[in-house]
């Protein structure tokens with residue numbers, strides 16, 4: 001059996017041979033983050049995907065992240081390290097359902113969380129990530145906004161954009177939104193000296209009880225820079241592991257052990273190696289999207305980078 005170091009070594013030589021650039025979301029495992037060329041939250045990955053010179057990109061995360069990289073790089077070949085990894089929130093509403101809801105609010109703009117399919121982006125006006133939603137909604141000329149699909153991120157955005165009128169559909173992350181105020185209270189009781197840092201995909205009652213609310217990058221940076229020594233982490237459980245490795249002098253506790261995204265967890269270093277071997281022998285299938293969908297969805301992402309940059 002090969003050790004993880006040997007698998008990583010094989011990945012590094014295949015990367016050099018194929019010229020593939022590996023993008024990995026911060027929720028991936030440490031062994032994947034170690035061999036990735038670009039790591040970060042959804043916003044950083046989207047911005048970096050449009051800037052790399054590599055002709056082939058391999059995405060470790062979930063499908064909408066690979067789609068986003070493909071939309072921003074129509075001339076490049078984009079591959080998924082594990083095509084079974086999808087984000088359940090991205091598929092909660094169909095384009096038809098969104099258009100029917102939009103028709104209820106004449107003149108409104110549709111703001112789509114980047115955690116959506118390309119088909120949903122194609123019927124939206126602008127995309128946002130959790131780290132850019134407030135800034136982008138503030139910068140938009142429209143007052144009436146249909147914010148889809150995450151109503152928790154939507155409520156957080158509404159709170160910080162009082163001049164706007166946001167409408168919602170009942171969507172959200174099944175893992176972040178499942179965390180209850182009772183779990184948050186229990187974590188506080190167990191770790192009374194810890195600061196609680198949570199992702200805006202959590203319910204508004206959880207965000208209201210937190211010491212800091214922010215996207216993955218915000219949570220990581222807050223914990224790194226803070227003079228505090230203990231933190232309760234209210235986002236995907238991998239972030240507890242990453243921060244524990246990175247800041248051994250600090251203590252990190254999960255807000256709940258249930259805050260685990262199986263889709264983010266299924267990609268292994270062995271999947272990355274297999275994908276690279278298939279890219280090298282020409283048998284890997286790059287992601288494809290219908291041309292019209294891609295054109296309209298791309299506009300939505302360009303607007304995100306323009307208004308959020």
Ligand code: 13P
Pocket residue numbers: 040041042043115129130131173201215216217
């Ligand atoms: P970020 O925008 O923080 O990367 O979040 C992505 C995600 O899937 C959170 O669940």
Ligand code: SF4
Pocket residue numbers: 062086087088089090115173174175176236261263264
């Ligand atoms: Fe989707 Fe939630 Fe998993 Fe993020 S954590 S990829 S929003 S299901």
